[in-house]
Amino acid sequence: MNVKTNNVKTSFLEFEQPIAELEAKIEELRYVQDDSALDISEEIERLQQKNKTLTKDIYAKLTAWQISQVARHPQRPYTLDYIRGIFTDFEELHGDRAFSDDPAIVGGIARFDGQSVMVIGHQKGRDVKERQYRNFGMPRPEGYRKALRLYRLAEKFGMPIITLIDTPGAYPGIGAEERGQSEAIARNLYVMAELRVPIIGVIIGEGGSGGALALGVVDHLMMLQYSTYSVISPEGCASILWKSADKASEAAETLGITATRLKAFGLVDRIVPEPMGGAHRAPEDMMQSLRRALADELSHLQVKSIDNLLATRYDRLMSYGKFKESPVK
Amino acid sequence: MSWLQKLLPPKINRPVGNSRKTVPEGLWSKCPSCEAVLYRTDLEGNAEVCPKCSYHNRISARSRLDLLLDAEGRLEIGAEVQPIDPLKFKDSKRYVDRLKATQSEMEETDSLIVMQGSIKSVGVVAAAFEFKFMGGSMGSVVGERFARGVQAAIDNRAPFICVSASGGARMQEGLFSLMQMAKTSAALTQLSKAGLPYVSVLTDPTMGGVSASFAMLGDVIIAEPQALIGFAGPRVIEQTVRETLPDGFQRSEFLLEHGAIDMIVDRREMRDKLATILTAFMRTPLSPV
Numbered sequence: 001m002n003v004k005t006n007n008v009k010t011s012f013l014e015f016e017q018p019i020a021e022l023e024a025k026i027e028e029l030r031y032v033q034d035d036s037a038l039d040i041s042e043e044i045e046r047l048q049q050k051n052k053t054l055t056k057d058i059y060a061k062l063t064a065w066q067i068s069q070v071a072r073h074p075q076r077p078y079t080l081d082y083i084r085g086i087f088t089d090f091e092e093l094h095g096d097r098a099f100s101d102d103p104a105i106v107g108g109i110a111r112f113d114g115q116s117v118m119v120i121g122h123q124k125g126r127d128v129k130e131r132q133y134r135n136f137g138m139p140r141p142e143g144y145r146k147a148l149r150l151y152r153l154a155e156k157f158g159m160p161i162i163t164l165i166d167t168p169g170a171y172p173g174i175g176a177e178e179r180g181q182s183e184a185i186a187r188n189l190y191v192m193a194e195l196r197v198p199i200i201g202v203i204i205g206e207g208g209s210g211g212a213l214a215l216g217v218v219d220h221l222m223m224l225q226y227s228t229y230s231v232i233s234p235e236g237c238a239s240i241l242w243k244s245a246d247k248a249s250e251a252a253e254t255l256g257i258t259a260t261r262l263k264a265f266g267l268v269d270r271i272v273p274e275p276m277g278g279a280h281r282a283p284e285d286m287m288q289s290l291r292r293a294l295a296d297e298l299s300h301l302q303v304k305s306i307d308n309l310l311a312t313r314y315d316r317l318m319s320y321g322k323f324k325e326s327p328v329k
Numbered sequence: 330m331s332w333l334q335k336l337l338p339p340k341i342n343r344p345v346g347n348s349r350k351t352v353p354e355g356l357w358s359k360c361p362s363c364e365a366v367l368y369r370t371d372l373e374g375n376a377e378v379c380p381k382c383s384y385h386n387r388i389s390a391r392s393r394l395d396l397l398l399d400a401e402g403r404l405e406i407g408a409e410v411q412p413i414d415p416l417k418f419k420d421s422k423r424y425v426d427r428l429k430a431t432q433s434e435m436e437e438t439d440s441l442i443v444m445q446g447s448i449k450s451v452g453v454v455a456a457a458f459e460f461k462f463m464g465g466s467m468g469s470v471v472g473e474r475f476a477r478g479v480q481a482a483i484d485n486r487a488p489f490i491c492v493s494a495s496g497g498a499r500m501q502e503g504l505f506s507l508m509q510m511a512k513t514s515a516a517l518t519q520l521s522k523a524g525l526p527y528v529s530v531l532t533d534p535t536m537g538g539v540s541a542s543f544a545m546l547g548d549v550i551i552a553e554p555q556a557l558i559g560f561a562g563p564r565v566i567e568q569t570v571r572e573t574l575p576d577g578f579q580r581s582e583f584l585l586e587h588g589a590i591d592m593i594v595d596r597r598e599m600r601d602k603l604a605t606i607l608t609a610f611m612r613t614p615l616s617p618v
Contacts, residue, residue: 170541172561172569177579180589181560182540186514190546193515209498209507210541210560217511231498231507231538241420241500256416256503265415267504317515318476320508321469322415328408 010281013069019058019277022051055277062226064258065249068234070226071205072168075280077287078137079106079121079164082204085287086294087112087119093153095146099179102143104135104167105215107150112162113295118154120147120215121164124205137206138171141184144214148188151195160198160298163215168233170211185214192217193317198301198309200294202272203227203259204279219313220297221267223259224290225274229267230257267320270297360384376596385553385596387533390442390459393492397455397600398446406443406454406481407474415469416503424501427463435462439470440495443478445485449604451613454482458494458532458539465495467539468502472509475543479516483523488607492530493544497537510542517546526610528603531558531581531590549606550590551599552581558590 012020026047033040062070070076083090087110095101107120122139125131147163154161170181192199201218207229223229232240234252239245262268272293275282301309358369362384372379376396377386388396394403418424432438440462445454456478458465475491482489498506520527529547531540533556541560544550552558559579567574577583584590594602608614 170560172566174566174570174572174574174578177559177561177566178587180545180587182558183545183589185541185560186510186543186545189511189514189542190518193511194518210510210538213507213510217515229504231503232500237500251420254416254418254420255500262504265504267508314515314519317508317512320512321472321505322413322502323410323469323473324413325409326411328405 011073011075013066013073015058015062015066015069016277019051019055022047022054026051052276059277063249064228064252064255064261065234067226067258068206068228068252070278071228073278073280074126076205077279077283078126079123079166079204081283082121082164082287082290083110083119085283086291087117090119093146093150096142096149098145099142102135102140102146103133104137104139104171105143105147107147109159112298115298116157116159118150118159118161119164120150120161121204122167122212122215124166135171137167138169139167139211139214140171140173140176141179141181144170144184144188147215148184148191151188151191155195155197158197160200160302161195162294163199163201163218165201165203165207165212165215165229166205166227167208167211168206169208170214185210188214189217193313194310196306196310198298198304200297200301202290202294203229203268208233217317219301219309219316220269222270222272222290222293222297223262223268224272224279224286225259226278227259228252228257229259229262230255361386378596383554383595385533385555387460387494388596389461390437390440390457390492393457394442394444394446394455396596397448397457397490397492397603398444398453399448399450401447403444403446406445407477408438408442410470410473410477411438412468412470412502414501415505416501418501418503427501431462435459437462439468439474440465441467441471441474443474443481445481445487448490448600448607451604451607451611452485452487453490453603453607454478454485454487455490455492457492460494460534463499463501465493465539466497466499466506467495467509468499468506469509471499472512475509475513476516479520482525483520486523486525488526488528488611489520490528490530490603491543491547492532493535493539494532495535495537495539495544497539507538510538513543514546517543526607528606530599530603532556534558536560536562545589548610549592551592551594551602552584552590553596553599554581554593556581558584 029044090110092108106123110119122137123134124137125134199218201216201221203223205227234248235245237251238247259271272290275285279286358367358372360379363382365381377388414424437459440459443456526548529544529550531552535544535558557579581593
C-alpha cells in the first residue's frame with residue numbers, strides 16, 4: 001500500500017506498518033463521513049484511540065535498530081528547523097576562510113530567549129537535490145574548520161555555544177583526506193576542551209562517530225529520546241565483525257547506541273523526551289521541549305565561573321572510560 | 330611445541346620466564362616489497378627495515394621502545410590499567426573471550442605501552458602502540474594509559490612522544506572508545522600549558538579515531554616512510570566515491586606533500602632525530618655524540 005496517501009503525508013518506517021494501516025483506515029472513514037449522512041464520528045474516535053495506544057505500544061519497546069531508523073527518519077527535524085523553531089535573529093556565517101564553505105555544517109550567531117549565542121550544527125537535506133548539496137550531512141574538513149572558527153568567535157565575544165549533532169559521520173572522500181580530515185576533527189576536540197565559554201551539545205538525530213564528536217566536546221550533552229550516538233554505524237560494525245551488513249540490528253543492540261543506555265553509562269547527561277511516534281510527528285512539541293531543556297541547562301552552566309566550568313569539563317573528559325586496575329605481575 | 334606441552338591444559342601451558350622475544354619462524358625472511366631473501370638476524374639487527382629496499386616492516390610496541398629509549402632507567406606507566414567489557418559486547422565471539430585470547434597470545438594486556446625513560450639522556454615519556462593487539466585499537470585502557478603518560482611527562486617536566494599504529498577506535502567498547510579521542514586530546518592541552526613538547530610519530534597504519542585525535546596533534550608530526558595514514562580506510566573511500574584511488578594515496582609521502590606532517594624519517598634514524606628535536610624544544614645543550 002501507498003503509505004503516503006493520508007493528509008499529513010507522514011512516511012512510515014517498516015515497523016510502523018500497523019500504525020500506517022490504521023491511519024489510512026481512519027482517513028478513509030473521514031472521507032466517507034464528509035459526503036454521507038451517516039454519523040461515524042464515534043467509530044473514528046474509537047480508531048483514533050486505538051491508534052494512539054498502538055503507537056504507544058510500538059514505541060514503548062523499540063529495539064536499538066528501530067530507534068536508529070527513527071533517528072534517520074527522512075522527515076525528522078534537522079538543525080535549521082530547530083534554529084528556526086527555537087532561536088531568533090539567526091545570522092548564518094559561512095566559510096572556513098581557507099578553502100570553502102561546507103553546507104554539511106551550518107552555524108551562526110543567534111538569540112536564545114534574547115541572549116546572544118552561537119549555534120552550530122550538522123545539516124542534512126530534505127529532497128534529493130538538497131541532500132546532495134548537504135552531502136547527506138557528512139562534513140569535509142572545511143566544515144569542521146568553519147565550526148572551529150565559530151567556536152573561537154564565540155569565545156572572543158563570550159557567547160555560549162549550542163551544537164546540534166546529526167551526521168552519519170565525517171565524509172570519507174579523496175579531497176577530504178587530502179585536506180586533512182583527521183587533523184580537522186582532532187583540532188576541534190583539542191580546542192573545545194579548553195574553550196572559555198559554556199558549550200551545550202544536543203544529539204538531534206544520528207551521532208556518527210568522530211564526525212559527531214568534533215561538535216560534541218561539551219559541558220552538557222543531551223540526546224533526543226530517539227537519537228543515537230555511536231563509535232561506528234551498526235551497518236559498518238556488522239560488516240566488519242559479522243562480515244555481513246544484515247547483522248546491523250544485532251550490532252545496534254550490542255553497541256549500546258541509544259539514549260537510555262548511554263545515560264546509564266554516564267556518557268549522556270539528559271534525555272529530551274520526544275512526542276509520541278518521534279519528533280517528526282509533532283515538530284512544534286519537540287521544539288518546545290528542547291527549548292525548555294536548553295533554557296534549563298544554560299542557566300545552570302552560566303552561574304559557574306569560567307575557571308570552574310573548565311575544571312569540571314576537564315575532569316569530566318578525564319573520567320571517560322571503564323577499566324580495572326590490577327597489580328602487575 | 331613439544332608433545333608434553335600440547336597435553337597440558339592451557340592454564341599451565343603458559344611459557345615460563347622471559348619469552349617476550351618470539352622465536353623466529355625460520356632463518357630466512359622474504360621482503361614483502363622487493364622480495365629479497367634476507368637473514369632474519371640481519372633484519373632484526375636492522376630495526377626490521379629491509380637492508381635492500383628500506384621497506385619498513387611493522388614492529389611490536391616493546392621493540393619500538395627498545396629502539397628509541399636508552400637501556401637504563403626505564404619505568405613502565407599504567408600497566409596496572411587493564412581492560413574490562415562494559416557493554417557485554419558479543420559478535421561471533423564475546424569481547425571478554427577475545428581479550429583473554431589476545432592477552433595470552435600477545436603477553437600484553439592492551440594495545441598501548443607507555444614508558445618513562447630517556448633518549449640519549451633526555452628524559453622523556455614515550456608511548457607505543459602494539460598493532461597486533463586487536464589492530465592497535467583504542468579503548469578505555471589506551472585512553473587512560475595515554476592520559477597517565479601525559480601526566481607523568483608533566484610531573485617530570487619531560488617531553489611526550491607517541492608512536493601510533495592503530496586501525497582506530499575499538500568497536501567492542503562502543504561509545505567509551507569514541508570518548509577516548511576527546512580524553513587524549515584534552516590531556517594534551519595540559520601538556521601544552523606546561524610548555525612541554527609533544528612529538529607524534531605515525532607508523533603503518535594510523536587510521537580512524539587515533540588519527541583523528543592525538544596522532545594529528547603533535548607539535549611535530551613525523552611519519553615513517555610509506556606508512557598508511559588517514560581518517561577513512563581506502564576501501565571505505567573507494568566504495569563511497571566509486572573511483573580508484575590515486576597511487577600512493579594516504580601514504581606518508583602523500584601526507585608530506587599535502588602539508589599534513591612535518592617530515593618522514595627512516596626508523597633507523599628515528600632515535601637521533603627525536604633527540605635533536607626534543608633538545609631544541611627543551612633548549613638543553615646538545616647531547617654528547
